[in-house]
Amino acid sequence: MWTAPAIGSTDEYPDGTSAEDHKTDKNSSDSVNIGIERLMAGWLVLRLTSSHFPKERIIRLDPASHALSWSKGSKVEGAIHLERVTLITRGKKSLTLERAKGLDPKLCLSLHYSKTSLDMQCTSEAERDLMFHALSDLIGAKHHA
Secondary structure (H helix, E strand, C coil): CCCCCCCCCCCECCCCCEHHHHHCCCCCHHHHHHHHHHHHHCEEEEEECCCCCCEEEEEEEECCCCEEEEEECCEEEEEEEHHHEEEEEECCCCHHHHHCCCCCHHHEEEEEECCEEEEEECCCHHHHHHHHHHHHHHHHHHHCC
16 A cells, blocks of 8 residues: 655655655646635535545635535535645545546545545546645645744
C-alpha cells in the first residue's frame, strides 16, 4: 500500500514529484479567489468513503472557522478544520481512491489529515484544479500565518 509523503518530506511520489509539488502550484490569484468563492457558496462533488459508494455532497468553506464541511442538502455530515490538513493530492493517491473502481484519476482530489483523507471526484479536470488551487492557498495561508 502506497501512502502520500508528508509535507516537507524528501520522499517522492511514484511519478518522481515531491510532496511540496503536490501541495501548491503556481496559479493566478483571480482563479484562487474564484475557487474560494465557490467553496463558500457550496461545491457539488462526489464524496468517496471506505464503503466505496460515491455520494453527491456539497463541500462548503466556512471562512470564520476555517473549516470545510460536507453535506447532503441542508444536513451537515462532517467537517474538517483546514489546519489539520497535511497534504492535498490530485489523482487517486489515497487508500480509498486507490480501491475505488470506475473513477477518473484526472477528476480526483484528496485532503489528507491524521490517518485518513477527505476524498472526492469533481465534475471536470478544470473544476478539480480550481478547487485544488483554492484549498492550497487557504491551507498555505493558514500554515504560514
